[in-house]
Amino acid sequence: MLTLFAAKNTVAFASHIALEETGLAYQINWISFADGDQLKPDYLALNPKGRVPALVTDDGVLTETPATLEYIAETSGQLMPDTAFDRAKVREMLSYCTSTFHVNHAHKMRGARWSDDVAAQATMQAKVPQTMAASCAYIEDQLTGDWVAGAYSIADIHVHTICRWLEGDGVDIADYPKLHAHFGRMQARAAVRRVSDAHG
Numbered sequence: 001m002l003t004l005f006a007a008k009n010t011v012a013f014a015s016h017i018a019l020e021e022t023g024l025a026y027q028i029n030w031i032s033f034a035d036g037d038q039l040k041p042d043y044l045a046l047n048p049k050g051r052v053p054a055l056v057t058d059d060g061v062l063t064e065t066p067a068t069l070e071y072i073a074e075t076s077g078q079l080m081p082d083t084a085f086d087r088a089k090v091r092e093m094l095s096y097c098t099s100t101f102h103v104n105h106a107h108k109m110r111g112a113r114w115s116d117d118v119a120a121q122a123t124m125q126a127k128v129p130q131t132m133a134a135s136c137a138y139i140e141d142q143l144t145g146d147w148v149a150g151a152y153s154i155a156d157i158h159v160h161t162i163c164r165w166l167e168g169d170g171v172d173i174a175d176y177p178k179l180h181a182h183f184g185r186m187q188a189r190a191a192v193r194r195v196s197d198a199h200g
């Protein structure tokens with residue numbers, strides 16, 4: 001049995017979708033950011049980074065969304081395309097999502113990670129619509145079919161999870177027709193709807 005430590009509507013949403021899609025046995029342990037659960041000793045013992053997700057497996061704890069997603073894909077034999085090239089394209093997108101797309105978004109609420117200067121934090125925050133729009137334009141350009149790399153995969157799940165934050169980041173996804181259609185395809189999936197309902 002896997003246990004996913006998740007906070008609602010965070011990037012842990014991606015690992016939650018992957019678990020729900022594959023049918024692996026899992027349970028959710030909700031973390032409340034409002035209560036500061038991610039910084040409490042019990043949770044820090046599990047994930048010293050004080051972030052979600054954390055996925056507890058029989059072999060130990062995994063953190064970082066690309067790692068948790070790839071573990072779920074590999075152990076289930078699902079959510080990865082067939083060819084070496086397409087699998088590398090999936091990893092390319094996971095890497096982009098975690099290192100750039102997500103980090104752009106984090107500059108809105110988490111500027112204190114990078115500067116103690118309140119004015120600098122405000123400057124970072126002001127730039128979020130621009131950097132998130134640039135990420136959308138990049139992904140729009142990458143989308144040549146229904147999915148990021150051949151078949152539906154963990155890369156689609158990661159992209160979708162971050163796209164759910166776009167409205168709050170001041171970006172209209174309708175400005176990116178292929179990404180918008182991808183968003184609709186994701187929302188139409190039963191597993192995504194179930195996870196969406198769970199996150200409220």
Ligand SMILES: N[C@@H](CCC(=O)N[C@@H](CS)C(=O)NCC(=O)O)C(=O)O
Binds near residue numbers: 010
């Ligand atoms: N690179 C990590 C980032 C994880 C991360 O930053 N998660 C955020 C939620 S979206 C978090 O736990 N933030 C808590 C905090 O900053 O206190 C991943 O992709 O899993």
